[in-house]
Amino acid sequence: MTQPMPTRSWVTSANGHRDFPLQNLPLGVFSINGSAPRSGVAIGDAILDLHAALDEFDGEARRAVEATVGGQLNAFFELGRGPRVALRERLLELLAEGSKLQRREAQVLHLAADCQMHLPAKISDYTDFYVGIEHAQNVGKLFRPDNPLLPNYKYVPIGYHGRASTIRPSGTEVRRPKGQTLPAGQTEPTFGPCARLDYELELGIWIGQGNAMGDSIAIGDAAEHIAGFCLLNDWSARDIQAWEYQPLGPFLSKSFITSVSPWVVTAEALEPFRKAQPARPQGDPQPLPYLLDTRDQAAGGFDIELEVLLSTAAMREQNLAEHRLTLSNTQHMYWTVAQMVAHHSVNGCQLQAGDLFGSGTLSGPQPGQFGSLLEITEGGKKPIELASGEVRKFLEDGDEIILRARCSREGFASIGFGECRGTVVAAR
Amino acid sequence: MTQPMPTRSWVTSANGHRDFPLQNLPLGVFSINGSAPRSGVAIGDAILDLHAALDEFDGEARRAVEATVGGQLNAFFELGRGPRVALRERLLELLAEGSKLQRREAQVLHLAADCQMHLPAKISDYTDFYVGIEHAQNVGKLFRPDNPLLPNYKYVPIGYHGRASTIRPSGTEVRRPKGQTLPAGQTEPTFGPCARLDYELELGIWIGQGNAMGDSIAIGDAAEHIAGFCLLNDWSARDIQAWEYQPLGPFLSKSFITSVSPWVVTAEALEPFRKAQPARPQGDPQPLPYLLDTRDQAAGGFDIELEVLLSTAAMREQNLAEHRLTLSNTQHMYWTVAQMVAHHSVNGCQLQAGDLFGSGTLSGPQPGQFGSLLEITEGGKKPIELASGEVRKFLEDGDEIILRARCSREGFASIGFGECRGTVVAAR
Structure with a gap:
């Protein structure tokens, strides 16, 4: 009983x-x-x-x-x-x-x-996914207005390997990276501090039990392999990224630091806060069988409200409240975490306890819901105005970014994740 | 004295x-x-x-x-x-x-x-570079015949994060991966065993002393951070890769296994076998200052002869000699290892002792020098014929790939790396 x-x-x-x-x-x-x-x-x-x-x-x-x-x-x-x-x-x-x-x-x-x-664990490998479909569409629109989503998006939980050595807990300072960038209209790159420093709002997933190399984790068994969750800020140098990322993907534009909230919120604590996925509309293709689990998809993705706040040095001096940049939700994940685990291991790739996944940026479709400045300012074209009288296209030294998350549902106590904070400091 | x-x-x-x-x-x-x-x-x-x-x-x-x-x-x-x-x-x-x-x-x-x-070390992070310029050109030609090299190639030592958990020593079997692929002429993917399994001939680099996050390793100090070298086979599932890699780079097409030769050949043993780089022709741009070190570039890249051999199950049964697929050289690296180290850390990314770099595929410009079947068979269009009467577009179950390396120079004893072997076994 x-x-x-x-x-x-x-x-x-x-x-x-x-x-x-x-x-x-x-x-x-x-x-x-x-x-x-x-x-x-x-x-x-x-x-x-x-x-x-x-x-x-x-x-x-x-x-x-x-x-x-x-x-x-x-x-x-x-x-x-x-x-x-x-x-x-x-x-x-x-x-x-x-x-x-x-x-x-x-x-x-x-x-x-x-x-x-x-950090709650030694992280052997870190994988950053791209399952935030609204972010993929928002970013895709900047490059391909008529065809923002690539043909593989609704079949493949897109992801790529990230850098494990520079993952740090909330509160660690964010040193502005230096690197090569291609100034607009030029054909030769220059070198210097990143001028388009950005945040990305993500859910972090801590892997539980691992699998042997050569084995795959069936989607129905994925829950055994998911230990818990955190918030993750995938700090991004947009100017470095634009110049370096072809043909093999982001590299130094992401590897200077990745911040996580330090508390591991368990799957058990989050169980009441799942909700069938609104992100997969009628007419979208069925997942391939290895990504299909009726119990998982009926339970759906998480309904977690996500928030990003900005506090500049001037705002702190003037005792101004933080400026909310983003209010979004994990419901914008096109794939469930179980689908991410099944996909990652379907080729026999070995997952290990303490591996970390990032969800990819979790934007919503509307202004106010965008999970990065790249989307909010349309790549710097539409600066935001702050109560301090400052404007921001991208992050300046002294800016602090704070991620928060909150789960609420009628009849259940609300829970949160704690914070994931980071303050930008000048390049060396 | x-x-x-x-x-x-x-x-x-x-x-x-x-x-x-x-x-x-x-x-x-x-x-x-x-x-x-x-x-x-x-x-x-x-x-x-x-x-x-x-x-x-x-x-x-x-x-x-x-x-x-x-x-x-x-x-x-x-x-x-x-x-x-x-x-x-x-x-x-x-x-x-x-x-x-x-x-x-x-x-x-x-x-x-x-x-x-x-494995000689616990590998915290693995980075795969793309410094084999002839490979970049050969592969680029398959997609962009008039413009094979992307504009960043001669400025940026292109690299991406790889999967550390599935790096294994020579002799470990290579389980054929399963995954999503898009059949020619179709718009919907199918799922099954990889049908275009390939090898990639690479030099592996073991990192020595690490750096603190936020610090950069100056190119003049790079030698202190390079512990030694090995051979590396970056096994690749070409059909999975073609469907998954946009927009964030290769993922499951590479993460099922990466094989390395187990002996760490030191920089001291290789010192006699450096030679100024022929791969950077007159008219190419000067490296940006953080990649420029006259002593390093005068010493040049390594002159290491690289060889790939194939032995099929039928060839072994018939006692036939291995078939040489590739005879290449590390001189086809466009960037030196010191340049790779300086670039990787220029954004403050922390390197740690035991990190592994792959050079990227080291092809030469001529037939016989190509470091992958993708290049040799032009993506499967020109099968190779074997003494056993078999043909190969890509690797079949039972095929063994053997990488070897040899350094020779007048007045010095020749040295080698030992072997990096792997035999393909059927998908589960």
Whole structure:
């Protein structure tokens, strides 16, 4: 018999918390006062130190906590769904109102504001997809007004390999990259700091269990291979990208840094927030059989509201509120995460626990929903005006970009992802 | 005072060995009878077990050997040039004729034929370049006969991120990948085993010391960041590639396996085999300043002869000699390895010890020099005939591809790289 799920926590800041109420329980890696990084769970304004509370866990849940040793969640991700669900169920008991764990609060809980967050896992490979169909159309229109989507788009979950070594947690500064660019009207490139620095709003996906090289993950098994989710800012140097990307794709225009929010929001926490896909209209082709799973497609993609905010140095000096650049939703993903996993491994490519996927930029079709400045300003042609009196075509030094996400549904507590922040600093 | 370099080894199979004479001394990771992988040096038909011989080393050379503990050379690569050179000098003494180490032969030497080779390092990121200008032209001609090279080619060392998780040592079987392809004349893709499986002949480059994110490696410092070299087969599914690669580059068409030869041939061993670049003709643009280093460009690229052989199952049954598909040379690299390192990091991208670069396919301009079947058969239009009576447009199940390399120069002992082998097995 299933117990009714508790809804209130003895950690009082969790009750009604915008991101981390009792219903979320994301995992991450933190340190405090220069200590070794260790695993924790976000609850309200606090972090539960999993190892300090180790003796509260047994069975599968204890196995899960033990796999988080060493300041990296890879071994925990590799365990798959069973131990992760057992951990969640035990955490719900321990953190619910009335739990005896409250007596040990001083020992097991830290204020998040006192902690530093780290990457949750060692990332072996990072893949950036392109499943945001509105972004693909918006960008395609800039180059091919009559035919914005390429013929493969509605058959292939397009993706490409990204750089793993420069993925960093929220808060890491974004050094403006230098590189080659081709000035308008010229035939020879020049070298210097990027002049068209942009953000891209993406959902990040943490891979759980891996597969052996040569094996494929069937779409029906994909859930076992998805550990959780984060926000991802795929910082992009548009001028470097335009000059370098033919014929093999983006390279240095993307590899200077990629920022992620540090908390891993689990598939279990997001389960109530799936919704059948409106992005695949009548008349679109059926997915090929290896991408077809009626249960997955009936459950649909996630309904997660996504937001991008800009704060310039002048705005901070004038105490002006952040400027909202984007309000979008993960419903603009043309492919589900299960489809991305099945596609990535269909050729026998080995996925490993702790691999990271980016969804690609998640724009909506309307102004106000565009997930990059490239789309918002039409490649710099239509600058935006800020309350500070400044204008922006692309990002300037001192600009901070903040990504947020929020899941809401009638009858369920809202949950969020925390933030993914980055401030641009001058080129060296 | 420099001692004259010894030329003959007490390991008699080394003297005149096609790949591993005393002058080469490449490093690798091996195991024997299921033992834990450990570091070794190839010498003739044998492998010197570095740890069994540890007490023969002191100072910088000992530091180098100690950094090879654990069956991965990453920490050794990170040490940079000094300890690597000290190790080489001591190995030359220990393995030269007359060395007392011969008395310990049974303890420190294994027959290579009894050993299994492993990847030499944990590869964090893999980047595939496109610096083989003749390949770029040959492939470009198939699509754009009048304008085969894109405008960025002679300014930008073009590269893209590859998949690190599926890099394997020579001898690993090559499972034919499955995927989406667009049949000629159709508008809807089908799914099935790749029908246009190809090899690509490349030089692999192992990265030595890394750089911090945000820093760039100046071209004059690049040598400190290059640990050594191998052969690399960038197996390619041409039909999957043609359908998937727009707009973000190759993905599943390359990520099913990449094979490397297991021995790391050092920059020191290759030093005599550099030669000023013939590939950059008069009238080509000067490299931008960050890619310009007169010492590097005067030394030039490597003069390494490269060979690809094919053996089909029928040829092996009939005891027929391997069929030579390609005889090419690293002189067809338009950019030096130092230029590749400087370019990769100019945007602040962090390189790490054990990262791997591929050069891109190293074709020559003439028939017989093409480094892929795509070029040899003009995309399947001109099948090749084999002594077995078979024909090939692309690779069939049972076909084995063997890459070899050889450096020769008047007055110097020739050295080689060993082999990079892979046999195609049927799709699952």
